[in-house]
Amino acid sequence: MTEELCVRLVPLFNQLSIDRQRQVEQLVHHQHVRRGTIVVSPNNSNRLVIIEQGKGRLYQLSAAGEEQVQRVLTTGDYVGETWLLGVTNSSSYVEMTTDSDICILDRADFTRLIQNHSDIALKLLAGQAAMIDDLRQQTQLMGLPSIEERLAMYLNHLVAEQGSTLVTLPLKLKDLSSYLGTTPETLSRKLTQLQKNGQIDRHLRQIRVLKSL
Amino acid sequence: MTEELCVRLVPLFNQLSIDRQRQVEQLVHHQHVRRGTIVVSPNNSNRLVIIEQGKGRLYQLSAAGEEQVQRVLTTGDYVGETWLLGVTNSSSYVEMTTDSDICILDRADFTRLIQNHSDIALKLLAGQAAMIDDLRQQTQLMGLPSIEERLAMYLNHLVAEQGSTLVTLPLKLKDLSSYLGTTPETLSRKLTQLQKNGQIDRHLRQIRVLKSL
């Protein structure tokens, strides 16, 4: 019996003492779910979901009913801080894209915990700050007038983030195009165009950024 | 008239009551620094810096060691909201390019405040959650393919938020167009088009939404 603490997979809890981790762990409900299971929907959203093992995606539905991917989730990721804190969710879904082990932490339990433990509150503040950073990045990207500019800024960001001019696109073009507010076709064209201009060297999702864009 | 609270410039604190803001303000160090002073570096970045008066620049070092300016900072700007909350900075620098008056809030002080006042922590958490919600809303809007859809969803959102089919646009068209990822001209056209179609009734920034969009 390996006493796996699933909260340990979450950076948010990882730096807590083992005792605190056990405290949190006691509040958590463990579940094994099949690929395709929707674990968060507007009707059922007062919870934090931690992915102990598996993959998923966070998306919303547009007016036209199309899925718009906002984040790709993988082992150790978590989602639902805003819902835990009482923000009502009217349009977000989390769907597991593989069979997964997940942990669910309900709002009432968690609120009590952070009231009693300020160090946990601080960690949560940090996590939210990082997310705000990401979302600001995205709104900034999507606000740029041309797709070329959006792609250039995105690639530059990847270079800075991964610390190398050889970067790996972390998303499928389909999802990346959604992230950048465009279509897979246009994105594909822009990438081949950069390739022809000698600005990047691409093989699949491996891209070497040759010139600063 | 009102005493200057430099923390008021930061959205994170803007949501706190004025008394709470004063509490935070007491933790702030005011400094006058000479042109060329580096006030944030990877070694010294656990802080929020607000520019009371002066100019600066935020930059990173590229792999080749070149400075890459990311933002130009001026009076009233701030940087490091996320660093204050624990996001680690491994590559950013802030250098003042003129003699400047700045406010510095160190993470250690801020952390103590949070630890002693869990109600502030909860307020900040809720405020950040709301901010995340807004940003998600915006990314969803900007991801929609047509301006018409974006505007329709935005108006529907306003109706829900203000609880009436008679809504007031909270922004100038210039700003709203930026928010929706378009131009003032296009936005103006779309609004007059909705007017002609009998879907809305507009006078200035007062809009009655006649049909669900």
Next chain:
DNA sequence: TGTAAAACTTGATTATAGTCAATTTAGTCT
């Protein structure tokens, strides 16, 4: 490994929205 399903690419066409420029309208200040 072989097969099917996704993902991606490429082309032709269309439509949408951006740009530039000229007016009109609203807001502000003394």
Next chain:
DNA sequence: AGACTAAATTGACTATAATCAAGTTTTACA
């Protein structure tokens, strides 16, 4: 109130990217 400035509207034109469709490549899985 009148004059000035900023905001909004309208028009003509252009460019960009979306769409539709057909192919190719990659990935997943039996």
